Amino acid sequence: MTSKKKTGARKGKQTEAQAPESATPPKGIPIAAGGSVLRPLKAAEVVAREVVRSITAAGLQPGDGLPSEAQMLQQYGVSRESLREGLRLLEVQGMISIRRGPGGGPVVGTVDSANLGRMEALFFHLAGATYDELFEAWVFAESTLARMAAMNPDAALREQVMAPYLSGDVEDDEHVDLDVYVTGHEGFHGAVSGLAGNRVFQLTFRAYGQILAHHTATVGDVRKLHKKLVEDHLKVAQVIVDGDAEVAATLMQEHLSQVFDLHRGELGPLLEGPVGWL
Structure with a gap:
């Protein structure tokens, strides 16, 4: 009996994580082995x-x-x-x-992860990468950045950078302009990535969020979660200041999962479709 239950649990998890066998995988150009480097x-x-x-x-x-x-x-x-x-x-x-x-x-000009994201989105689109895959990469990336931010050895810097989000002043109002609001929300994640102390991660990992921020703004309104997002930012900011790396990563993952859940219903079948080029 126990063996059957475990098998069923594994089967259910596999079904949830993978597309059904009957689903048609997005078409795309196969990802090369990297021969064009030279x-x-x-x-x-x-x-x-x-x-x-x-x-x-x-x-x-x-x-x-x-x-x-x-x-x-x-x-x-x-x-x-x-x-x-x-x-x-x-x-x-x-x-x-x-x-x-x-x-x-x-x-x-500037060194901006949004510009890198536009180029990445083109490659994702050609490869047939889906929004579901991009969300998965985003959650992993942002959780990693939060962990690294909490591990930053400069405690005074951690407190200084996170101070606006601990006070709540920077995100107190729900701005009527969605573009301005999304930019402000992205500001928190940009601050976290800056504390990670690795400019390669800061640019490449943040690009995932920039791509998603652009596309999800066209199908949903993250302001529906305004109060919860501000509360989440405060909690993540506090544990980063405290230097608790694992809790910071966990809270960031939970925070982004809520944003994902909001857009899951609004994106619908688009989740299994290829990432659009910005």
């Missing part, structure tokens, strides 16, 4: 790489101007076509922006 760069890509190197070498910051087109043509020794294509590659990624008109030109 492919030669095009001239425009080489230019883009050199511009980025120049930005970091000079210690430039967002809003700082870059050399003129004439100066860069001389500096990089490429054609005008290759230079402009390289700059467009960087502009699409948000790494630079091009000011039009007199006195305009390229200026340094």
Whole structure:
């Protein structure tokens, strides 16, 4: 009898975690083994790489101007076509922006996980990755970041960064503009990721949340959970300040599960469909 119950439990869990056998898996391009890593760069890509190197070498910051087109043509020794294509590659990624008109030109942009998320969403879409898979990755990523944030050895920094969420002032009002509200909600998760102390995780893991924030805002309204979200943020912030890594990860997982549950019904069959390109 006991053996049958265990088997049934395992079967039920498997059914819940996996798509039914009758379900048609999303179509997509098979994920390659990574052979393109060593492919030669095009001239425009080489230019883009050199511009980025120049930005970091000079210690430039967002809003700082870059050399003129004439100066860069001389500096990089490429054609005008290759230079402009390289700059467009960087502009699409948000790494630079091009000011039009007199006195305009390229200026340094920002390092934003949302821009990385747009590119990732394109790859997810082509691979046939589903929203269900993206939610799973998001919960894992944010829980990991919360654990790492609580492990940050600088206790004073943890308290300083989490202070606005402990007071509740920063999230006190439910903003009428959904875009502004979602941006504010994302601010908490951005603060947590900053405390994690790993810039690779901060950028890549946060990109999952940026993709979901964009797409779920079009089908649901997370403001329905406003009071609960603020309470959750306060609890997570407190355990991060306390340095309790495992509790921070658990609370973050529970927090995101509520957001997932809200959108599960509103996304419906879209959950099993491919992630859309932003």
